[in-house]
Amino acid sequence: MASIRRRTYKGQGKTSISWEVRWMNRDGSSSSRSFRSQKEAKAYAHHVESSEYLPISRVRQLRLPFLWDRVVARRRARNQKNSTISVVAQAWDRIAKSSLVEVPISRIDAGWVQDFVNESRESVARKNLAVLRELHREAVLMGFDGLDWTSGVKVKIDPPRRKQFLDSVKVMELAKLLPLERDRNSVLVLAFTGMRVGELAALRVADWDSERRRIHVLQSASFVGGKAEISTTKTKNSERVIPVPSYIADILDNEAVDQEPDTFLWRSSQGKIWRAHNFRKRSGWRQACEAIGFPNLRIHDLRHSYASIVRRSGQADLPTLSKVMGHSSIKVTIDLYGGLFNEDYDDLARGLDDLIGQKMGETAS
Secondary structure (H helix, E strand, O other): OOEEEEEEEEEOOEEEEEEEEEEEOOOOOEEEEEEOOHHHHHHHHHHHHOOOOOOHHHHOOOOHHHHHHHHHHHHHHOOOOHHHHHHHHHHHHHHHOOHHHHOOHHHOOHHHHHHHHHOOOHHHHHHHHHHHHHHHHHHHHOOOOOOOOOOOOOOOOOOOOOOOOOOHHHHHHHHHOOOOHHHHHHHHHHHHHOOOHHHHHHOEHHHEEOOOOEEEEOOEEEEEOOEEEEEOOOOHHHOEEEEOOHHHHHHHHHHHOOOOOOOEOOEOOOOOEOOHHHHHHHOOHHHHHHHOOOOOOOOOHHHHHHHHHHHHOOOOOHHHHHHHHOOOOHHHHHHHHHHHHOHHHHHHHHHHHHHHHHHHHHHHO
């Protein structure tokens, strides 16, 4: 049985608090360990009382694959989506190919981790480092008392990637270059609705309101191990209603003809669930992008293009754009698309010029 005691220390005019866990070992001896927070102390006390308890000497000899299995089990216990775990698992796969897994965790240090993180571009490095931090937290919960191997590790910042926006003319040019009508329509629907590819794949016939020309985004599709998984949208705000122009409404109406309400509205040319990976590979996407002068265009850039097209139409301010894009907050919209609203500053300046000129004229008269 483990006990937890709050301890207070005074010194140099400051008071510090720690939480001490004490327990009896199987050989009858007693041990203790202190933690900065009560939460950490409770978690460790629970671990000590469980059948999985290992003495510190054994914990120091553990290797990262053992900790990874525990991390996955903990995530599954929290009912995390398989698609979420899959993204984390990709980072683990990269770690598993490194020399970090070949030694006991007591021999891993921050310098070694820094060298490993430096091998990847920024976005990948951040994911790798996040998993290594989670592995360290798991080790601490098991009683690991060595140094934090992620402490002080920095991720190199890549040069900012310039967003690519297509205007409506370029979108039409891109679509016309794809041989199959289904693929052409895929480009048009993504570019003129702003849906994420997973949202388009998960769209059901019942989610399309033809009379009001509205798409109800309620689910998203992800692909784990080649299998489609339909689940909730990316964030709560991603559940939204999207107004659809008449040209796109006609395309969706044709897809919905004679289909059951629960059928996927947007299917592949083979009648199966639509997959962005297959579309990119077989549609002629890369060749078409090169032909219009955007060789590095991603499918997700069609979503960025939608934001730009909507903004240029003059029909959407920032709150409206944030709502139709399904962002978690307006701050996300500002971070991504704030540059599209620079013209508002010009309008503001012109408005002040007009007001000042009017007042100056009144003063002069």
